[in-house]
Amino acid sequence: MDTPEDARPFRFGPVPLTQAVGKVLGHNVAGADGRRLLRKGRPLTAEDVAALQALGHASVYVAEPGPSDVGEDDAARRLAEAALGAGLRLVGPHTGRANLVATVLGLFRVDPARLARVNEHDGLTIATLRRHVPVKPGQVVATMKVIPFALPAVTLAEGERLAREGGPLLRVDALPSLRVMLVLSGSPPARERVERDFGPPLRSRIEALGPARVHRRRSRRQPVPGVLRLRDA
Numbered sequence: 001m002d003t004p005e006d007a008r009p010f011r012f013g014p015v016p017l018t019q020a021v022g023k024v025l026g027h028n029v030a031g032a033d034g035r036r037l038l039r040k041g042r043p044l045t046a047e048d049v050a051a052l053q054a055l056g057h058a059s060v061y062v063a064e065p066g067p068s069d070v071g072e073d074d075a076a077r078r079l080a081e082a083a084l085g086a087g088l089r090l091v092g093p094h095t096g097r098a099n100l101v102a103t104v105l106g107l108f109r110v111d112p113a114r115l116a117r118v119n120e121h122d123g124l125t126i127a128t129l130r131r132h133v134p135v136k137p138g139q140v141v142a143t144m145k146v147i148p149f150a151l152p153a154v155t156l157a158e159g160e161r162l163a164r165e166g167g168p169l170l171r172v173d174a175l176p177s178l179r180v181m182l183v184l185s186g187s188p189p190a191r192e193r194v195e196r197d198f199g200p201p202l203r204s205r206i207e208a209l210g211p212a213r214v215h216r217r218r219s220r221r222q223p224v225p226g227v228l229r230l231r232d233a
Contacts, residue, residue, distance in 0.1 A: 011064040012149070017052055020044050024149055026061035041072070041095055041149065065150035072096030072146040075156050079124065080144045082163035085109075085171025088141065096146040102135040104174040110142075114169055117162050123151050124159045128170065135172055142170050180206050 012026055025044055031037035032055065038048055044062070052060055065071065070078070076093040080100060084090060087106055092098035102108070110131045118126055128142040135141055163169045 011066075012061070014059045014061050016059050017049050017057060020049050020052075020060050020062060021046055023062035023064055026063050026149075029055075029057075029060070031055070063149035066152075068153045069150035070153055070156050071150050072148070075146045075151045076144045078156060079118075079126070079146070079159050079163060082160040083126065083142070083144070083169040085168030087172030087174060088170060091140075093144075096149075098144045099140045100142040100144075100170060102137055102139045102141055102172045104172055105136055106134070106172040106174040108133050108135050108141050109171050109173060111166075111169060114162055114165065118159050118169070121155050121159050123148050123155060126163075126169075134175075141172065 015023065021044055023044055025038055025040050025042050025048075028036050028040050029038040029052065031051075037051060037055075038044075042048075044060070073093040073096060076096050076098040077090070080090050080093070080098040084100060087102060087104045088100045089103050090098060091101050108129050108131060110128050112131065115126060115128065118124060123146060125145040125147060126142060127145070129135065
């Protein structure tokens with residue numbers, strides 16, 4: 001019994017070149033020189049088919065999404081938009097892949113349990129940095145990848161629901177401007193060495209975390225009574 005066209009599932013396999021125009025190329029195709037001639041994922045044109053015929057091909061592997069399936073780029077974009085929170089922007093999609101990039105200096109946040117639930121769905125993958133790590137503007141923090149050439153609409157809708165549930169799945173919390181106090185203790189020669197050898201690197205590391213006001217204070221090292229008592233015992 002034939003399946004109605006509006007209920008036809010996703011198909012992947014070889015078809016004669018006479019039936020290939022308009023279908024999605026399933027594999028990369030190399031030319032006579034060994035270099036890639038056609039990239040997988042492109043809809044085949046009449047010119048592409050002619051090039052394949054010239055290479056001696058009689059058939060080609062293609063993907064045929066069903067009427068209710070969502071193409072890989074649209075699916076990757078929709079999933080990324082559902083997961084997108086504050087401090088992030090979308091880059092892509094391209095060949096079923098979309099990246100989320102930090103727009104601020106801050107800490108990356110992700111709910112690992114909810115992320116795992118999204119990744120349980122066949123064809124959907126979100127890869128991220130570890131949560132709570134510091135990130136810089138322009139840094140890629142997550143990648144959405146749609147593995148097949150298309151996804152069933154119901155699968156994508158469930159992934160979107162989970163990515164939005166309780167707020168966006170991914171975000172970057174911007175680091176606020178802080179006041180930092182650097183306290184130096186010791187004899188005058190030691191303080192000079194600490195200021196020379198450790199002061200600049202410490203200041204650089206602090207300032208790399210965002211706007212900060214760094215203040216230095218010097219203090220004299222005082223004996224600790226408890227330590228003296230132990231030493232004299």
